[in-house]
Amino acid sequence: MLESALRRYWHPVAVSDEVTAEPTQVKLLGENIVLYRDAEGLVALRDKCVHRGVALSGGCIRDGLLMCPYHGWQYDRAGKVAFIPALGTDGAIPSQARVDRYQVRDGYGAVWVALETPVADMPPWPDDDWASDDWHVFMVGTWTWQSSAGRMLENAIDFAHFNFVHEGFTELADGPFIKPFEVETTDDGMRYAYDDSVLLRDYTLHLPFTLHDRKSVVAPSGGVTWSEQGDSKAGDVTTITFIASPTDTAETLIFVWLSRNHSFDTPDAAFGAGFHEVMEQDRIVVEAQDPAELPLDPREELHLKLADSGSILYRRLLRELADRADIAV
Ligand code: FES
Ligand SMILES: [Fe+2]
The missing domain is CATH 2.102.10.10 (Rieske [2Fe-2S] iron-sulphur domain)
Structure with a gap:
């Protein structure tokens, strides 16, 4: 289980x-x-x-x-x-x-x-975010959703919904058509990146419920995302970290941190400003999913081979985690 x-x-x-x-x-x-x-x-x-x-x-x-x-x-x-x-x-x-x-x-x-002897340490951050002077990290806040942690985290790794749920906020700059991208398994989760010509979104997932969404500005003219204020330039990186804590089968306490290597003079509050609206947009669709628990059997729900490749792998990794626990019991 x-x-x-x-x-x-x-x-x-x-x-x-x-x-x-x-x-x-x-x-x-x-x-x-x-x-x-x-x-x-x-x-x-x-x-x-x-x-x-x-x-x-x-x-x-x-x-x-x-x-x-x-x-x-x-x-x-x-x-x-x-x-x-x-x-x-x-x-x-x-x-x-x-x-x-x-x-x-x-x-x-x-x-x-x-609750029992942990098999892994707390998750790491992708850069030296907490220790290095080149990075500034702060907790944006916590949210409670009436859904499972699996559904919440799958939403966080899914960029194919941006142009529909987050119109005018986190839309993919080059539209909703999903171009080829590679998903890879890591020691403790998975990783993939997607370049929409303005932002490179680098997703690192640590099982079971940690996601770092590391956005680098790649457009030579710079770019502005909903989480960035002022002028961003090529090389600016903003990492949003989501950790979904499974309070119950259909309730999740979500922690969000934001880390950046730029705009240190801008107050943190300015970065958190757009968050509440985007989180609310996600909450509405995720709480509307039936069932609330993330189906781990690939025969449940319908998957697109490329656009859903992140979710397909995530569900498989959670299933393997569950199977290993059953063997160990
Ligand atoms: S002491 Fe009686 S219920 Fe706790
Ligand atoms: Fe979203």
Whole structure:
């Protein structure tokens, strides 16, 4: 099953700044998780009290322990119940009095959780975006869509819809006819590029749900895209990174970052301005897809050999990921 495979990857679940000493609830793969920070760092536990199933995120931190709001059982950062008020200080705490603890970390301005031991690290960026002075990267924001992460990410790698869904925004400069392009498999995903004579769009996908859409201006006269302000010139690169976090089978929390090697004097907010409109255009078509889950069997839905070659490979790679998880179980 794809879901078993997804449990073994890191997924972003919250914006780092929004996770504080106050317990808060997030969701990943249908599971509610309580997150908070203590003196030692981040804590992520199953958000369901072992006693009567109440969400622990509704409780508070008492003496460094997470206290359930119902009968006051107190959990330590490993998920073990350390104190049950009804038993008093000398009471023997049952050994089953614990909830699952998950691996959790900060990265790229987000908090990431892996429900089981991860098989891969957090995804890399295509250039030295985070460390090099030649690049400036910032998180544009997060969006919640009522669709699956697979549908969302497939939309992000699909440029054949630009001239219909994003008229006047991200249209292919040379029209909707799709010219030959090569899709290749990489160690942890896939890659392809498409040149519309103004922009070279270089797509790098890291399984399961990370996409870097690296746009380089190739027209000698320069070009302007919806995500760029002012005069772009040949050599300017803007990378938009989408990570789809599967909160549930038909709900996705989308994180978007933007990285650029130009226009450092322009405020970040100016780059994020057109994003909301384009994301909204995509949300409407993606939420209208039936079923909400991405069909992984190639016999489902109808594919165009060239124009859909990215989606065809993406579905195959997800299917292989799911098959490998089944073998490992
Ligand atoms: S439900 Fe949590 S302490 Fe009773
Ligand atoms: Fe789109």
